[in-house]
Amino acid sequence: MLRVLLAAFGLVLLSGCHGIVQDAYDERAEDECEELRNIEEQRACLNAIEDRERDRRQRELAPRS
Numbered sequence: 001m002l003r004v005l006l007a008a009f010g011l012v013l014l015s016g017c018h019g020i021v022q023d024a025y026d027e028r029a030e031d032e033c034e035e036l037r038n039i040e041e042q043r044a045c046l047n048a049i050e051d052r053e054r055d056r057r058q059r060e061l062a063p064r065s
Contacts, residue, residue: 026053 026049033045 022056 029049030046033042033049036042036045
């Protein structure tokens, strides 16, 4: 079973579908942030997600050597 999961994960990475998986992960993380009661914690949580998204976009746009 572990081999099947690893193979599927490898295919996702190689096919470029990792962006879809990452978007789903980010969406779930945003939902969890919005459930926080403390507004400061909620903002910090959402800011962390935005930082990760920005970093990911910059890595994707960076020239590869």
